[in-house]
Amino acid sequence: MKRLLSLWWLIMAPLLTGVAHADAVPEYEMKAAYLYNLATFTTWPAQPGSTVKLCLLGKDHFSGALERLTGYSASGVRITLSYLPNLQEARTCQILFIDGSEAANAADIVKQVEKLPVLTVTDNLDLFRAGVIVGLFLDNRRLSFDVNYQLALNASLNMSSKLLRVARNVNR
Amino acid sequence: MRADQYIIWLLLASACPPAIADQPDTSGNGLIQIPIEQLVNMEVTSASKIARQISDAPSAVSIVTAEDIKAYGYHTVAEILESMRGLYITNDRAYSFLGGRGFGRSGDFTGRIMLLVDGNQVNNNIYNSAGLGYTGIIDPALIERVEYVSGPGSAIYGNNAFYGIINIVTKHGHEINGLRVSGEIASYNSREAKITFGKRLDNGAEVLLSGSGFTSPGQDLLFPDTAKRLPGSDGISHGMDGQHNRRLFGKFEWEDWSAEVAYSTRKKDIPTAPYFTDFNAPYSYEDTSLEASLRHDQQLSNALKMSLHTYFGSYAYRGLETYGSPWHEKSMGQWWGLNAQFVGTWFQNNRLVFGSEFRNDTKQEIANPISYLNADEKTLSLYAQDEISVAPGLLANIGARYDANEDYSGQVSGNISPRLAVIYAPWEATTLKLSWSTAFRRANPFEKYYTDGSLLPNPSIRPESIEATELVIEHHLDKDTRLQGSVYHYQTDDYISSVKLGGGTSQFCNHKGGSTDGLEVEFEKHWDNDVRLRASAAYQSAENSEGNWPANSPRQIGKLNITAPFLNNAWRAGFEMQAYSNRKTEADTHVGGYALANLTISTDKLIPNLDVAIGIRNLFDRNYVDVAPPSNNLQTTIPQDGRTYWLRMTYDFK
Numbered sequence: 001m002k003r004l005l006s007l008w009w010l011i012m013a014p015l016l017t018g019v020a021h022a023d024a025v026p027e028y029e030m031k032a033a034y035l036y037n038l039a040t041f042t043t044w045p046a047q048p049g050s051t052v053k054l055c056l057l058g059k060d061h062f063s064g065a066l067e068r069l070t071g072y073s074a075s076g077v078r079i080t081l082s083y084l085p086n087l088q089e090a091r092t093c094q095i096l097f098i099d100g101s102e103a104a105n106a107a108d109i110v111k112q113v114e115k116l117p118v119l120t121v122t123d124n125l126d127l128f129r130a131g132v133i134v135g136l137f138l139d140n141r142r143l144s145f146d147v148n149y150q151l152a153l154n155a156s157l158n159m160s161s162k163l164l165r166v167a168r169n170v171n172r
Numbered sequence: 173m174r175a176d177q178y179i180i181w182l183l184l185a186s187a188c189p190p191a192i193a194d195q196p197d198t199s200g201n202g203l204i205q206i207p208i209e210q211l212v213n214m215e216v217t218s219a220s221k222i223a224r225q226i227s228d229a230p231s232a233v234s235i236v237t238a239e240d241i242k243a244y245g246y247h248t249v250a251e252i253l254e255s256m257r258g259l260y261i262t263n264d265r266a267y268s269f270l271g272g273r274g275f276g277r278s279g280d281f282t283g284r285i286m287l288l289v290d291g292n293q294v295n296n297n298i299y300n301s302a303g304l305g306y307t308g309i310i311d312p313a314l315i316e317r318v319e320y321v322s323g324p325g326s327a328i329y330g331n332n333a334f335y336g337i338i339n340i341v342t343k344h345g346h347e348i349n350g351l352r353v354s355g356e357i358a359s360y361n362s363r364e365a366k367i368t369f370g371k372r373l374d375n376g377a378e379v380l381l382s383g384s385g386f387t388s389p390g391q392d393l394l395f396p397d398t399a400k401r402l403p404g405s406d407g408i409s410h411g412m413d414g415q416h417n418r419r420l421f422g423k424f425e426w427e428d429w430s431a432e433v434a435y436s437t438r439k440k441d442i443p444t445a446p447y448f449t450d451f452n453a454p455y456s457y458e459d460t461s462l463e464a465s466l467r468h469d470q471q472l473s474n475a476l477k478m479s480l481h482t483y484f485g486s487y488a489y490r491g492l493e494t495y496g497s498p499w500h501e502k503s504m505g506q507w508w509g510l511n512a513q514f515v516g517t518w519f520q521n522n523r524l525v526f527g528s529e530f531r532n533d534t535k536q537e538i539a540n541p542i543s544y545l546n547a548d549e550k551t552l553s554l555y556a557q558d559e560i561s562v563a564p565g566l567l568a569n570i571g572a573r574y575d576a577n578e579d580y581s582g583q584v585s586g587n588i589s590p591r592l593a594v595i596y597a598p599w600e601a602t603t604l605k606l607s608w609s610t611a612f613r614r615a616n617p618f619e620k621y622y623t624d625g626s627l628l629p630n631p632s633i634r635p636e637s638i639e640a641t642e643l644v645i646e647h648h649l650d651k652d653t654r655l656q657g658s659v660y661h662y663q664t665d666d667y668i669s670s671v672k673l674g675g676g677t678s679q680f681c682n683h684k685g686g687s688t689d690g691l692e693v694e695f696e697k698h699w700d701n702d703v704r705l706r707a708s709a710a711y712q713s714a715e716n717s718e719g720n721w722p723a724n725s726p727r728q729i730g731k732l733n734i735t736a737p738f739l740n741n742a743w744r745a746g747f748e749m750q751a752y753s754n755r756k757t758e759a760d761t762h763v764g765g766y767a768l769a770n771l772t773i774s775t776d777k778l779i780p781n782l783d784v785a786i787g788i789r790n791l792f793d794r795n796y797v798d799v800a801p802p803s804n805n806l807q808t809t810i811p812q813d814g815r816t817y818w819l820r821m822t823y824d825f826k
Contacts, residue, residue, distance in 0.1 A: 024215040025203065033203035033211055041208075061219060069204065085349050085372045086826065104776065143216045166212050 030143045031123065031136055032065035035095060038119060038134065040077050041160040044094050045117050050076050053092060057084045057109070058099030087112045098132060100124035117156050133157070137168075144168035220651045221698040223317065229337075230569050230593035230605045231323040232257075232644045232658040234694065234708075238316050238343065243704075243735040243746035245772035245787040245820065246312050247364075249287075250304040253338070255748055256320050257694045258710030258729050261304070262798045264810050265393070265413060266442050266457055268305035271724060273322060274662055274688025274714035275335045277669070278724045278758070279801020284334035284613060286325060290342055290423075290432060292465045293329070296487035297505040297533045300332050300616045306417040307459045309436045311384045313354065313366060314421055316343045323640050323660070324611030327571045327591035330529070330553050334613045334638055335662075342423060342432075345380040346372035351825040358818035362388035377426040383419065390414045393443050398806040402451055409443035409452055433464045446804040453494035460488040477515040484508045486535075499541060503618075506535035525571070526556035536580075536617040545621045547580040557591075569593040569607075577614065587612045587635060605644040612637045615668055619680040627670070628679040636666045636682065652698040662688040667717060670802070684717035702741070706733040721756055724799040726765065728753040742777035758802045763809055766796040783822040790815045 039052040056066065060083065069079045082093065087109065090096055096118050102109060103126045110131035113120055121134040128135035128146065133155065135146040146169040152159055164170050203211065223235045234256045236246075246252045250261045250268040259272040270276060270283055287294050287302035294309055295302040303309060318340050325333030348370025356364040366384035373379065390413025399407025417438035424431045437460040445451040465483040472478050484507070491501040513527035529552075536547040557571025572590040579585075593607035615633040623629045642660040649655060664685035670678045690712035697705045710729040716722040728751075735746040751767035769792055774785035790813060797809035804810075 024217040027216050027219045029203060030211065030214070030216050033206070034208075036204045037208040037211070083346060083372055083376070085346055089374070138216060138218050141215050142212060143214075144212060163208065166209055 024141070027138065027143070028062045029065050032062055032069055034136055034143065034145060035066070035097060035121065036069050036077075036079065037163070038121065038159075039079055039095060040075050041163040042094075042119055043158040043160075044119075045156045047094070051078045051080060052094045053080050053082060055082045055084050055090065055093035055096045056099070057087070057090075057096060058102040061099065090118060091116050093118050095119045095121060098122045098124070098127055100127070103127050106130035114151065114154065119152070119155070119157055119159075139168065147171065218651055220648070222648075222652055222654050222696055229321045229323075229325065230591075230595055230607045230644075231321055231609070231642055232605075232656060232692065232694075233322075234320045236318045238347075240704075240706075240733070240735070240746075241312050241315060242774065242785075243744055243772065244733065244748055244770065245746065245774070245785050245818070247818075248305045248312060249308045249310070249315075249318070249338075249340070252312060252315075252318050253304065253320065254750060255706075255731060255733055257708035257731060258322070258690070258692050258712065259320065260726065260729060260750075260752055262724060263305070263812065264798065264801050264804065265444055266440060266446075267301075267303075267307065270304060272710075272712075272729075273335060273660070273690055274686070274712055274722070274725060276724055277722065277801075278799045279803055280669075281618070282332075282613070282616065282668075284332065286329055286333040286337045287340070288329075288337060289340045289434065289463065290430075290465070291339075291467070291481065292432070292463055292483050294434075294461065294463055294485065295332060296461065296485070297507050297536055298487060298489065298503045298538065298616060299618050300613070302338075303436065303438070303459060303461065306386055306415055306440075307436065307438045307461075309419070309434045309461050309463060310340055310342065311366060311382060311419050311421065313384075314342050314368070314380070314382055316341045316347070322658075323607070323642055324589070324591075324609040324638050326587075326589035326611035327573050327609060328525075328555060328557065330555075330573055330575045330589070331551070331577075331587075332613045334611045334636075342421075343370070343380065344372070344425065345370035345378035345423070348380065349824075349826070352822060353825070354820060354822040356818060356820040358388075359813075359816035360388060360391050362386070362818075364820075375426075377424065380421070380423040382421045385416075385418045387416045388414065390441065390443075393811070395444065395807050395811065397800075397808050398445075398451060401806055405451060409445075412441045412443035412452065412455065414441045415439070428469045430467045431465070432467075433462075435462045436460070444800070444804050444810065445806055446801065447493065448495070448805050449499075450494045450496065451806060454492055454498065455494060456492050458488075458490040462486045475517045479513045479515075481511045481513070482509070483511075501538075501540040501624075503538040504535060505533070505537070507531060507533040521561035523559040524556065525559075526554075528555075529553045538617060538622050540624055542625055543623050545617065547617050547621060549577060549579045551575055551577045565597040565599075567595040569595065585614075585635075587614075601648040603644075603646045605646070606642070607644075608639070608641050610637065610639050613668070615680060619668060626677050628673070628677050630679050630681060633668065633680060634666050634682050636664060636668045636685075638662060638664045652700075654694075654696045656694045656696075657692065659691045660689070686714065686716040686722065688712055688714040701737070703736040704734070707731065723756050723758045723802075726752040726755050728765075730767075743773065743775045746772040746774070755799055757799050757808045759808045761808060763797055763799065766794055768794055768796070781824040781826060783820075783824075785820045785822075787818045787820075788815060789813070789818070 066081050070081050090113050103124050106127045107130055120132040122128055122132045123136045133148050133151045145167055147167050149170050149172045223237050236252050253259050254261045262269045262278045270285055281299035281301040289310055321337040325337045348368050352368045354366040364386040368382040370380045393409050395407045420435040422433045439458040442455040463485045468480045470478045487505040489503045493499045509531035511529040516524040531551045533549045538545050553575045555573035560568045562568050575587045577585050589610050591609040596604045612635045614635045620633055621629045640662045644658040646656045666682040667685045668680055670680050672678045692710040694708040708731045714722050714725045730751040732749040737744050749769045753765040754762050768790055770789045771791050772787040776783045793815040797811050800807040800810050
């Protein structure tokens with residue numbers, strides 16, 4: 001028992017010599033903040049007032065970060081949130097975040113929403129390549145975003161130049 | 173103590189939240205006030221792919237998620253637990269018994285582990301047992317995650333959270349998102365069918381409904397021990413291994429409300445003829461459980477959250493045995509309760525959890541041809557726990573629960589269960605948890621009052637207790653790599669187990685208690701290409717009250733689980749290994765250690781919406797035995813299944 005105990009310490013002790021991390025923002029808190037900015041700096045063809053309906057398709061990894069966006073109106077935009085069981089309701093959304101758990105149906109999803117005036121967003125590369133408008137990706141410990149701009153135009157969405165300037169890639 | 177007074181008191185308590193100034197809520201997302209030009213330059217910590225514990229416990233926690241259940245094709249909660257650090261399952265072809273950290277006597281119904289399904293305690297009030305195999309109340313396909321919290325949990329949960337807690341969380345309706353139909357065929361003509369409907373409605377309400385059935389005619393089994401002990405017998409039991417179960421589950425969630433009903437019934441033929449019954453004569457056990465609960469969470473103010481939970485449970489057992497002629501045994505349990513829990517954050521650096529529970533065990537009935545008993549008991553409990561931030565990275569956790577129990581004779585007894593813990597995170601990646609905790613368990617009606625002529629009642633039996641000290645180190649080597657080590661010492665007192673008296677009789681009595689020292693290491697990694705690895709090693713050194721090595725307690729237990737996608741992520745393989753060192757039997761002989769491997773291959777890419785999985789259990793056809801319970805007079809060991817196969821198809825109607 002004693003020998004085993006010292007062996008256990010031998011394995012576990014090196015762990016006590018780590019280094020402290022600087023304060024960084026949790027990934028999904030940041031993604032929620034990006035979604036808020038997308039809502040603020042995009043114009044929809046027939047926008048109902050200043051309300052933006054944000055929809056989520058697939059697994060929810062935001063652990064409440066999306067709920068905390070709702071009702072906020074400092075910039076004049078009011079966000080409402082909806083979890084979609086399927087794509088039938090997608091036309092009522094202004095922004096649709098598609099989680100990677102839906103990547104298996106990427107082609108079908110894109111086909112169903114590409115003609116709608118809905119800003120589609122994902123953090124999954126397969127979904128982005130299949131034709132989602134905005135992709136949020138981790139790059140060197142920062143969150144960057146790419147835009148399939150032609151698809152935004154096809155969907156009659158007007159993304160402000162302020163937004164496009166800070167994007168990592170804009171595929172025109 | 174009367175139930176109606178209690179309810180009135182509870183309503184008053186929840187209607188008048190204490191008048192203490194609320195702190196402003198600072199949990200909102202402050203990031204939205206920062207311009208996007210700055211956001212793109214801010215450093216981000218990526219979300220870990222390793223599941224984090226949700227159980228509020230300062231002890232070692234192991235987690236199996238729905239993804240693991242799918243990748244390894246688990247059929248029962250017993251199979252899920254078998255893959256976890258330091259745990260093992262003993263199957264006597266009647267029930268599955270859980271073991272680990274010094275507990276796990278074969279045939280020990282109580283198990284001394286509390287099983288919670290969505291926070292609802294499902295152990296019955298006759299034997300304290302909770303089904304883990306096909307007796308289990310929940311179909312594993314409906315499980316979102318299983319957490320095993322090792323160590324005494326009476327400080328929050330009271331009676332019977334003795335060696336640990338298994339916390340099962342079920343899926344939400346939207347995770348099924350439509351109608352799901354599943355069918356399975358397996359070795360020995362076993363068949364299983366499931367139908368599940370789950371949906372998130374437009375108003376945000378979630379619905380989940382499910383029904384399933386399993387049937388197996390079982391096998392003709394050879395018991396070598398029986399061939400030796402029973403003159404003139406070849407030791408083969410014929411057609412005595414059939415098993416059938418049915419399950420129903422329904423859950424409805426809307427805003428702060430959730431309601432749940434679970435039902436299961438299982439009938440198993442028993443091939444081993446324990447308790448000196450006739451071999452190859454009719455023998456069966458039938459276990460039926462029903463659980464219903466209603467929960468309401470409400471934020472009473474910025475600093476006070478209330479959770480009200482009311483529950484009802486019933487359990488029925490029917491046993492048929494043959495002693496020349498049939499012997500029928502029946503037990504029936506019924507209970508309900510109300511738990512009001514509050515989380516208060518009025519004081520800076522303090523998180524207070526406190527509450528009160530009333531439980532009424534209205535029926536505890538056991539009947540056999542020579543005796544009948546019907547007991548009932550009531551329990552009123554008060555508990556509180558404070559989590560104090562002493563300094564940055566340093567938390568102290570102090571809590572206790574008091575349970576006042578009134579048994580059917582009007583006798584009142586009290587138990588207090590304290591817990592102390594210090595949680596220290598010297599830096600973000602590492603957490604140390606040092607805890608001292610206690611738990612107790614009252615003798616159940618079976619242990620206290622039951623008699624069949626050879627087992628004698630013992631109404632004066634006292635509750636048993638346990639004290640545990642544990643140090644846990646958890647370290648995240650990187651965000652997707654976790655290493656956990658724990659060292660512990662358990663000491664039991666007044667331990668309840670049966671002793672043989674003269675003249676072939678036995679009785680449940682309090683014993684001096686024993687101890688267990690152990691250490692465990694667990695490693696978990698989740699790669700970006702979705703390869704997942706979980707490996708653990710456990711060493712346990714247990715001593716019973718006589719200072720001897722107890723039966724059925726392997727000293728070393730190793731687990732390995734690895735799952736990887738292949739062929740362009742279209743397929744997934746799940747491979748697991750479980751290794752156990754030798755054990756002592758109830759006859760003081762030894763049985764050798766063994767290692768088992770299971771393999772599951774699955775794909776959802778063959779046909780849209782169709783999931784196909786094929787599995788092999790005991791891949792290398794290892795010949796191994798489990799330790800037989802002391803009640804098995806015809807066996808010392810029970811041979812287990814060799815290689816078996818299963819094929820499952822699941823179709824989603826979207």
